[in-house]
Amino acid sequence: MSRINTNVSSLLGQRVLGQQNRSLNTSLARLSTGLRINRGADAPAGLIASESLRSEKASISAAISNAERAEQVVNIAEGGLQEINNLLLEVQSLVGQSANDAGLSAEEKEANQLQIDSILQTIDRISETTSFQGTKLLNGTYDFNLESQATTVNEVKVNAAKIPEGEDRDVKVLVTQSAQNAGFFLSTNGALDLSAAAATFRFDLAGANGSREFSFASGTALADIAATVNTFTEITGISAVASGTGVKFNSVGLGCSEFVQVEIRDDAGQAGSVLNLSSTASLQASTAGGTTFAAANNPLRDAGQDVGATINGVAATTNGSTARVSSDFLDVEIDLTTAGAQALAAIDAVTITGGGANFNLGPNVDIGNQVSIGISNVASRNLGSTEAGFLNQLASGQDSNVVDGDLTTAQKIVNDAVEEVSTLRGRLGAFQKNTVGATIRSLGIALENTSAAESAIRDTDFAAETAELTRSQILVQASTNTLGIANSQPQNVLSLLG
Numbered sequence: 001m002s003r004i005n006t007n008v009s010s011l012l013g014q015r016v017l018g019q020q021n022r023s024l025n026t027s028l029a030r031l032s033t034g035l036r037i038n039r040g041a042d043a044p045a046g047l048i049a050s051e052s053l054r055s056e057k058a059s060i061s062a063a064i065s066n067a068e069r070a071e072q073v074v075n076i077a078e079g080g081l082q083e084i085n086n087l088l089l090e091v092q093s094l095v096g097q098s099a100n101d102a103g104l105s106a107e108e109k110e111a112n113q114l115q116i117d118s119i120l121q122t123i124d125r126i127s128e129t130t131s132f133q134g135t136k137l138l139n140g141t142y143d144f145n146l147e148s149q150a151t152t153v154n155e156v157k158v159n160a161a162k163i164p165e166g167e168d169r170d171v172k173v174l175v176t177q178s179a180q181n182a183g184f185f186l187s188t189n190g191a192l193d194l195s196a197a198a199a200t201f202r203f204d205l206a207g208a209n210g211s212r213e214f215s216f217a218s219g220t221a222l223a224d225i226a227a228t229v230n231t232f233t234e235i236t237g238i239s240a241v242a243s244g245t246g247v248k249f250n251s252v253g254l255g256c257s258e259f260v261q262v263e264i265r266d267d268a269g270q271a272g273s274v275l276n277l278s279s280t281a282s283l284q285a286s287t288a289g290g291t292t293f294a295a296a297n298n299p300l301r302d303a304g305q306d307v308g309a310t311i312n313g314v315a316a317t318t319n320g321s322t323a324r325v326s327s328d329f330l331d332v333e334i335d336l337t338t339a340g341a342q343a344l345a346a347i348d349a350v351t352i353t354g355g356g357a358n359f360n361l362g363p364n365v366d367i368g369n370q371v372s373i374g375i376s377n378v379a380s381r382n383l384g385s386t387e388a389g390f391l392n393q394l395a396s397g398q399d400s401n402v403v404d405g406d407l408t409t410a411q412k413i414v415n416d417a418v419e420e421v422s423t424l425r426g427r428l429g430a431f432q433k434n435t436v437g438a439t440i441r442s443l444g445i446a447l448e449n450t451s452a453a454e455s456a457i458r459d460t461d462f463a464a465e466t467a468e469l470t471r472s473q474i475l476v477q478a479s480t481n482t483l484g485i486a487n488s489q490p491q492n493v494l495s496l497l498g
Contacts, residue, residue, distance in 0.1 A: 004490040013483035020479050024472035030460045031469060037458050046457050053454035059363035060447045067440045070359040074432045077137040077375055080130035081425045084378055087119045088421060091394065092414045098402035099411075109403045116394055116402060120380045123391070127379040140377030142357040149350045152340030154321075155386060156350045159427055160331040160373050169352045170312075171332055177308025179254040179321045179341035182207075184262050184302055187246035188273050192225075194218035202265035204299070205229065207251055208258050209237035213265065222247050234408075246273075251304055254341060255320030258304035267293035275300055307341045311349075328371075361439045363446075373431050376424065383417035391417045 029038055040047050094112045098104065104112075130138045144158040156171070163169050192201055194217075202215045212232045216225055222242035229240035229249065237252050238260055251258035262275055275291045291300060309316045309323040312330060316323035321341035324333040334349050355374070362369025376382065384390035391413055393400040400410035 004493055007486060007490055009486035009489060010483060013479060013486045017476065017479035017483055020472055020475040024469070024476055027465055027469040027472050030465050031462065034460050035458055036460045036465075050454050050458040053450055053457070056363060056450050057447060057454065060443050060450060063361055063363050063369075064440060064443045064447065066359060067361050067436050067443065070361065071432055071436045071440075073132045073137065073357065074428050074436070076130065076132050078425055078428050078432070080126050080138050081378065081421055081428070084123050084126055085418065085421050085425065087123055088383075088391075088414060088418045091116055091119055091391075092411070092418065095394075095402055095407060095410050095414055099407045106403075113396055113401055113403050117396055120392060120395055123383075124379050127377065137375060138378050140382075142355070142373075142375040143377060144355040144374045145353045147351045147353050148348070150340075150347050152337050152345075152347050153349050154335040154337050156335075157333040157376075158331070158352055158356075158374050159326070159333070160371070161352050161356060162329045162367050162370060162372060163352060163354060163356075164367055168354075169330070171330070171334070171349045171352065172312055173316075173323060173334060173336070173340075173347040173349045174310045175307060175336070175341065175344050175347065176310065177305070178344060179307035179318075179336075180305040181250045181252075181254055182258045182260040182302045182304040183248060183250040184260050184275050184300065185243070185246055185248050186262070186273075186275055188222065189245050191222065192216055192218050192220045199266075201267060204261075204263040204265060205236055205238060205249065206259075206261040206263075206299075207237035208253065210235045211261075212236050253304070253320055254338070255304050255306045255318075257320070259301055261299050261301040262296065263299040264293045264296040307336065359436075361436070361443075363443075371431075371435055373427065375428070378421060378424070383420055384413045385416040385420075388412040388416055 026042075030036055037043050037046050037050060094116055098109050098112050127138045128136065130136065135141060144161060146156060146158065149156060153173075161169055186203075194201060200215045200217055201220075202213065204211060204213050206212075212235060214225075214228065216228075222245075226240040226242045226247050229236075229238065229247070233239050233252065237258065238249050239252055240247050240249050242248075249260050249262070251260055264275075267273070273293050275293070275296050304320075306318040307321055307323060309318060311323060311325040311332065311334065314325045314327060314330075316325050318324075321338065322333060322335045325331070336347070340347060356372040357375060358370055358372045360370050380391040380395075382390065384393075388409055389400060389412075392398065393413060394405075394410050395401065396403075398405065400406050400413060402410065
């Protein structure tokens with residue numbers, strides 16, 4: 001049929017040409033942007049998935065940046081601690097030199113004291129000035145805030161704690177096994193009564209610090225035996241006290257690392273005398289009647305016992321009277337008093353109200369992705385221990401100065417300070433290497449895999465799209481030519497009009 005009012009062939013050609021133009025435009029848009037999905041209409045489900053992956057990428061990238069920032073903070077803090085450690089070693093050397101009393105003049109000792117005073121001032125200055133973007137790192141700014149410390153607790157060290165915003169964390173200790181001293185009871189039935197007036201009673205006494213041989217004459221009072229043993233307590237680590245019909249030997253410290261070992265060298269006819277295992281609470285015979293002196297020619301040894309405890313329901317690692325737990329939510333070390341370690345009881349040790357250096361090292365902002373570490377104040381007044389004292393006691397005029405002070409205590413203080421700084425450096429190093437370093441590596445892999453997944457959904461496959469572009473170009477050209485033919489077809493009707 002020949003009609004001219006409606007050119008159906010032309011309409012068909014226009015529709016097809018429009019489709020080919022849209023396909024061509026889509027290919028051009030994908031090739032020019034590099035994205036397969038430019039609008040929701042391109043792939044609604046793909047758009048949702050890709051945008052979710054892009055959000056994850058942004059969170060992971062922020063977490064990597066946070067971890068790198070945490071590493072920078074730790075680097076600066078560790079640098080300050082390293083310098084303090086070097087200064088403490090110099091103090092250690094000066095204390096040792098000053099102990100050479102006969103070989104040093106008063107002027108040399110005073111010169112050593114001037115150096116120590118200068119070092120203590122430098123340590124305090126490093127503590128106050130080490131900072132990151134204006135935030136002080138070593139002056140206690142990032143230490144944990146503790147309240148309500150129990151009287152049965154000597155010291156609490158909080159290394160890390162995750163605390164929800166606006167909340168406190170109570171630290172509760174349940175003592176399940178008492179800490180004990182090592183000990184023996186040397187029963188002599190009163191003052192020494194040897195078989196001959198010129199005879200001597202000899203025995204070796206060994207403890208965690210060392211050993212010593214003792215020799216006593218007939219008639220020596222129990223109090224004198226105890227006093228003699230106590231003069232060597234620093235050498236042996238054992239203290240003695242006259243008790244009833246004998247002398248009790250106890251290790252100074254608590255725990256499995258402490259021991260008391262007794263070996264009778266010569267009992268000199270001391271009759272009816274035995275060695276019994278001793279504890280701070282009572283006397284417990286090692287056998288039904290104890291071990292006679294004559295049978296104690298081989299060393300008899302008793303070891304102490306570490307405290308057994310749980311902290312917030314987690315079994316603690318213990319040493320002497322100290323208990324510690326280390327988890328991703330709480331890393332705390334608690335040193336109990338003698339009373340607290342030797343009594344089976346529940347103790348509300350301390351309450352952590354906040355503080356610490358907190359870093360968000362995960363893609364999500366929640367407590368599971370946060371880590372915290374405590375950085376204590378390392379000023380001279382805080383380095384040391386409650387038992388020996390603190391570093392500022394080595395300053396001029398203080399009890400442990402090197403001119404006329406107690407150098408034995410001074411060395412103990414410096415040793416404790418070196419151990420404290422070294423332990424803090426070790427914790428920071430472990431945090432930097434294992435927590436931050438591993439997090440950066442893990443997040444890097446996650447970012448790589450997430451980017452690959454997002455790319456598979458959203459990015460253009462140029463090989464396939466250029467082929468589609470070529471196809472669309474050819475089809476557009478063919479449709480254009482076909483439309484031209486369809487538009488000229490009605491002119492054939494003119495031939496019918498003559």
